[in-house]
Amino acid sequence: MILFYGCRDDEPLSRAVDAAREAGVGHIVLDQNRLAHYDLVFGPGLGDRLRAEGRSLSLDEVTAVYARPLVPPATAGGPTAQARTDAFHRWFTEWLDVAGALVVNRPAAMESNGSKPYQAQLIARAGFAVPDTLVTDDPDEVRAFRDLHGRIVYKSISGIRSVVRELTVEDESRLHLVRGLPTQFQAYVPGRDVRVHVVDGRTFATAVDSPAIDYRYAHRDGLGAELSPCVLPGDVVRRSVALSAALGLPLSGIDLRVRPDGEWVCFEVNPMPAYTFYESHTGQRIAAALVALLAGAHMGGPAPAGV
Template identity: 45%
Template sequence: MVLTWGIPSESPIRRLLDELDVLEQPYVAVSQRHFAETDLNLTIDAVGNLGGTLTYQGQTYPLAEISGVYLRLVDDEVLPEFQRLPVDDPLRMHTRRLIQHLSVWSEWAGCRLVNSMPAMASNNSKPYQAQFIQQHGFLTPDTLITNNPDRVMDFCERHHNRVIYKSISGVRSIVQAWNPRTDAEKLALIRHCPVQFQEQVDGFDVRVHVIGELVLATRITAQATDYRYALHQTGESATLAPYELEADVAASCVSLSKALGLNFSGIDLRISPTGEVYCFEVNPCPAYTYYESYTSQPIAAWLAEYLSGHDNYYRRVWNV
């Protein structure tokens, strides 16, 4: 049985459930919004094995029967049902304890897990991730993280104003190109919050989805600085197509994902006109359906096979 935990109507979970249906793989899809109808009781036997039961909407499931787990959690503070609770409502404590139990059980139960909560935390700091990226043979752009406006001006001058900037945290931000005429006036704001500035690297973008040992790569062509917002930034949509990675680059992507403790990841690459491979970051909870909808690549199908332990998964080659 596969367990999904998050918001079942969200497209990454919905697509996974569709593919589990195709495989005729039993699953239970827990909605975070139904936390009042959810409980997770953990037990430890005499030899230290972790077990217990999941109760969800009146049904009880032995945890021992769950062999694959897909976590795509949202902050419980944004849930309408949670926001309506009084500050001293016992359900608030129940919800927090529920997620703590889920984190402990999923990490130690031996299931195929996508992904553990500690592993997903690596994206909270892009500088931390960059150390792993460099250790696995990828180039990274010249980078400045600072809250000092003077250092920013020096950095931009050194790179002839061909610089982009973005958040250093895991919170989604829109990557922007440095504009010396308008952005210099706003630099005083960074004294309140450090910002990451990077040299602008020429080339095309590749999103690599790593699923266990396998990869699916997508080439993105766009005029925008941030292809996710291409229509907004340039008025033209990005173009996405399947892409065949060199075998050594594919292997490095798998190795990097493993080093970060991730069984499923979205790795953002840029390949320069001379073939150099830069890596910007590793997304530990990728919204893969954006890429799948443009290319029909079988990301959800492979993920379902991985979580189900199907033999077909192991017969895949790196690229389709």
């Protein structure tokens, strides 16, 4: 049995569920908005069981899980319902790390993105260039770093999504704020952005053309972004697949930029990528590939033809 875990209104999850339905793959959706109505039973003699959406099954029957464990929303029904929601979420996500099933992706594997400087070291080990980086709470160090590189950008250190911005003259008056919040600064890398989704060794590459520093938020600056499928050089494919595997991620979103001189630079690896943004612009069948991976585990071998 395949489980989908997350919020039904989360587009990457809902698209994967639709792809499973289109492929005729049996599944259960565990909606985080309804966790107060579900039960997990653990214990000797009781068996480890899940009761949800009118079904009761042994956790040993679960062969694959696609998990997007977002923070559960506040639950209607008072403190008792909220306590049930919080308890289910905690126990289920802990089970994901030890489950015998295929899990896309295990919470422990996703933790590398919790520290971007740490993850950058893993990226470098996989053979990708990474931008020169400074993590500091000292404004003078930031100024020296900018003087060294000319153009620099800044972003958060953690895995919490942040908008990448270029450090400008106008930011000078706010540099003192880093004393209370260590920030990551990187040398600006010119070139073309490429997002690579890796699904069990398969790659789906999307080129992004945009004048924005962070194309995800180009609209905020009145700018646009054009996305198109592209073909990666063989060595970049191999490094992308190897990097995803080294991080223990059957599904990943790798942010690359190819410099004018042809060098490929890697910024980070997203362990819970919002792949639907890229799929909707390119027609790449990322959700179908994800379901094929899950179905392969469900069938005990390769995914059925046509999935």
